[in-house]
Amino acid sequence: MRWLDLQGVRRRCRSLVCKVNVFVGKIINEHKSKRSLRDNQEESTYDDDFVDVLLGMHGNSKLSDSDMIAVLWEMIFRGTDTVAILLEWILARMVLHPDIQAKAQAEIDAIIGDSGRxxxxxxxxxxxxxxAIVKETxxxxxxxxxxSWARLSIHDTxxxxxxxxxGTTAMVNMWAITHDEKVWPKAHEYKPERFLGVKESDNFPIMGSDLRLAPFGAGRRVCPGKSMGLATVELWLAQLLGRFKWVSYGEVDLSETLKLSLEMKNTLVCKAFPRV
Ligand code: HEM
Structure with a gap:
């Protein structure tokens, strides 16, 4: 019955593909025109970005327009909501645990001092x-x-x-591992301190070498944007906490909903007060 497309998935995907091609195609064309303008000028202050790097590839590595659209779309699609959703979860936790928020702010203040930067x-x-706050979140x-990037067992294992x-397609349930009391003592308590122990083993790697906490996956299909994602979240968080005190505005509901990513079921609403 698949060909009937009863849920309309194929129809919706076809219409989405057109929108994506127009949206990403526009970004590529804008870069192409900027690059040709630059080539005609002797000096330029124009900085290369990721699209320029893709456009600058030559020989066997040269990408066709449709490949470039696929790469850029994957980057936008995978790299935007993950970062935004993680920040929303962290802020929810900061509002719920003012003591932890204050400790992070004191750490930031000690670095920045009264330089105002x-x-x-x-x-x-x-x-x-x-x-540690980012890791715990x-x-x-x-x-x-x-x-979920299909792991296929090619032998009996x-x-x-x-x-x-x-022939089995398997998925790894990272959520279940990170909430398992046998793996994480007091797994349901939010405690960034667990990553600040004195033992080497408390200084947890999270980039995929330890499957007790591999939020970016592991192995060949590990997230290629993991370093960028982590650096972006840390920088945003440091700036948001350094400049504002975050307090609740109504109830903070930690219910989850699994869409493309694991989102807050009810969007966080909170108040931000400038810090002096
Ligand atoms: C906090 C931020 C992020 C989190 C938590 C995250 C998490 C993940 C996870 C769990 C996977 C699947 C890995 C697997 O199945 O083993 C993945 C894949 C992927 N991520 Fe990320 N990601 C983040 C940020 C980013 C960013 C910033 C980019 C790009 C700029 C990105 C691009 C990708 C791509 C392209 C894939 C698919 C890789 C493949 O198909 O082999 N991600 N990510």
Whole structure:
């Protein structure tokens, strides 16, 4: 019955593809015209971005327009909501745990002093508590809870007590692992301090080398934007906490809903007060 497309998925996808081609095609064309203008000028202040890098590829690596649209769309599609959703979860947690928020702000203040400047990339390595907040939020509210890029078992495989026959498509449920009391003591408590222990093992890697917490996946299909995503979230968070105090406006509801990413079921509404 698949060909009947009863739920209209294929029809909706076809109409979306047209919109994506127009939207991303426009970005590519704008870059092409800027580049040709630049080539005609002797000096230029124009900085290359990701689209320019793709356009500058030559020889065997040269991408066709449709490949370039696919790459750029994947970047926009995978890289925007994950970052925004993670920040929303973190702010929800900051509003719910004012003590943790204040501790992070004190850490930022100690770096910035009364210079009046904004936190910058180079400050991030000096903000371990802020990083622990990001890690703890990725543990409790991973935007990508299912590592879902089909893992296909090509041989019969035994994993612990489970037999996986050849030909099985498997998904890894990262959410279940990060909420498992056997893996994480007091798994349902929000405690950034768990990442600040003195033992080496408390300094958890989250880029995919330890499957107890792999919010960006692991292996060949690991998130290619993980470093950029993490750096973006940390910088935004440091600036948002450095400049504002966040307080609740009504109830903060931590219910989850799984759409393309794991979102807050009810959008966070809160108040921001400028910090002096
Ligand atoms: C906090 C931010 C982010 C989180 C939590 C996140 C999480 C993930 C996860 C869990 C996967 C699936 C990995 C797997 O199945 O093993 C994934 C895939 C992917 N992510 Fe991210 N991501 C983030 C940011 C970004 C950014 C900023 C970009 C691009 C600019 C990006 C691009 C991608 C792409 C293209 C894939 C698909 C990779 C493939 O098909 O092999 N992500 N991400």
């Amino acid at each position: 904004q936190v910058s990339d180079s400050d991030l390595s000096k903000l371990p508590y802020l990083r 990725l543990r409790m509210h991973p935007p990508g809870p299912l590592l 035994q994993i612990g007590a489970h037999f996986i026959p050849a």
